[in-house]
Amino acid sequence: MKADPKAEAAPAAGGGKKKLVIIIIAVLVLVLGGGGAAAYFMMKGGADAEHDEEPVKHEKKKKKKKAEGPPVYVPVEAFTVNLQPEEGEQYLQLAFTLQVPSAEQEEAIKSNMPKVRSRILLLLSSKKASEINTPEGKQQLAKDILVQVNEPFADGDEEQEVAEVLFTSFIIQ
Structure with missing residues (x-):
């Protein structure tokens, strides 16, 4: 008869687990729903504010757009260049x-x-392997690339707004 108390205890524990899972799911739905609603209202509020500011100068709107939204990534096709001779x-x-x-x-x-x-090809081909082989050299190369890419493309144009150079492959042979 010892089996009977264990049999009665097992369903009670199983029912408690179900309740816990339901409570966790309900909390997740509330949290995600609240976050989604907050994001919706923030984005809607930002759109309304943008329409209200229409008479404001174009430069101010442009600066505001920089801070809004997630960054955009532009992949650049791989380069293979001869480095300045050392060895x-x-x-x-x-x-x-x-x-x-x-x-x-x-x-x-x-x-x-x-x-x-x-621009990047000319920059890369001017480097020596010893200059770019260290972490500091790679960081400096990223800064140099940033300067080159941000230069205006034509006389009278504004500079580009590239924020960062992210290396995806770096091989010296």
Whole structure:
């Protein structure tokens, strides 16, 4: 008869687990629903504020757009270049992605990709392996690429707004 108390205890424990799972699911639904509603109202409020500011100068709106929304990433096709000779011939194979603040900047970069690639190719081919082989050298190279990419594409144009250079492949042979 010892089996009877265990048999009665097992269903009670199982029922408690079901209640716990239901409570957890309900809490998750409330949290996610609340977060979604907050995001909706924040985005809707931002859209209303943007319409209210229409008479404001274009420059101010442009600066505001920089801070809004998630960053946009622009992958750049891999480069293979000869490095400046030190110990015989050495090559660099490099791939990276550019982080820009908006789709407008993404389009500006993509439509001028031949200029971007030319600038980067000239920069990379001027480097020695010893200059870019260390973590500090890679960080400096990223800064140098950033300067080159942010230069205006034509006289009188504004600078690009590339925020970061993210290396995705870096091989020196």
